[in-house]
Amino acid sequence: MSAGGLQPFGPDLWLADGAQVAVAGFRYPTRMAVIRLAGGGLWVWSPVAFTDGLRQEIDALGEVRWLVAPNSLHHLFLGEWRAAYPQAKLYGAPGLAQRAGVSLDAELDDRPPPAWAGDLDQVLVHGNQITTEAVFFHRPSGAVLFTDLIQQFPPGWFRGWRALVARLDLMTQAEPAVPRKFRLAFKDRRAARAALARILDWPAEKVVMAHGAPVEHGGRAFIARAFGWLTR
Template identity: 35%
Template sequence: MLKQRGDRCWTYEEPLRFLGLEIGRIMTVIRLSSGGLFVQSPAELTPELQSALDELGDVRFVAPASKLHGHLYMEQYRAVYPNAELLAAPGLPARRPDLQFDQLLGDTPDPRWAPDIDQVAIVGHRWLTELAYVHRPSRTVILGDVGFHIGEGSPLTTRLVARALRVYKQIGPPLEFRLTIANEASFRRSIQDVLAWEFDRVVPGHGEIIDTGGKRAVLEGYDWLL
């Protein structure tokens, strides 16, 4: 259920259909040096997933990638883990007024997870700011919608559409996202900040995980920008 991806880092993949296409989504779980769990893009909290998480530690932080990605099941985590803090991406509090958030995320990591995790706010898009994370001990970068990576394991229709959107076998945002970047210089600086990290693995928001060669894959996927 939870697959270990290096030192104190696990992923969990679940199906997701969007506009009739199966694109999947990925949750990342990091056990902090303090022992608590940092959960990014939380999946549906089934009894089986809850049991698996409880074996790893106490859920302390639940984080999205953006106001669109990784917030759907946050209320389940608040109900089951009342001491866990829900973290908000820019724009998410207005989108989810039903939730009480504990912190609004930006470029600076909280001191409680900063020893393990760094983060960058990817800015420059017309209406979306996304948070990218790096888990230093496992050399893993974690993305959302700026990191589609559809591969051969996806259904044929998904692969065909991904090819048209330029995210088939390459990592990056789909074409319509690229066309709605308002400030290309700011967006480029954000991606360069991600590339300044030391990492080898990339966990995309949708598609297939890149377990090795991730930095090269991001460079190649973003050659249109860089």
């Protein structure tokens, strides 16, 4: 997937890879999703760095009405998108406003608002000390959208000591996995299991991650494997 270009990933769902970002000395790829809802408005998830080319592609699809920051770690480019689409409503995960100083129109919770309830379901994965992540299910495409709770970096992405840290953190497994730091940060596993149960009730076929290659088939079974450590 080329950086900046929208690529279809199912009915009314497009993905775009953005520029890399540096976090604590580690380079992370970035990915966003754009969903055209049944009413015609566009729902933008985890926006990447804003570019004129990306704007042209998105504007050709419809009107951006919602910007969604799915956890408190994905806020770097919200200012650019709010400036470009001042009419759009910004929804963010719990903790985002306090951590990033972002002014939200509404905070995400365990139920989708009426604006997108007909197309998407959502659940907050509670109990993690790093961040509370909102996970979404897009019914028309059968795709579940994870942000940081499942990750995978390709071989050779990290070098030297960073490669060792990434391997120990389970970020370079053969299959995308929940990083070890997130596993250890789940201090309320009962809450996490309750959220996972709801996610596994979705008839998921595909899985999108902000940091990892999308899964195109067998999404529900893939999610169950990724979180097997939580249910044992």
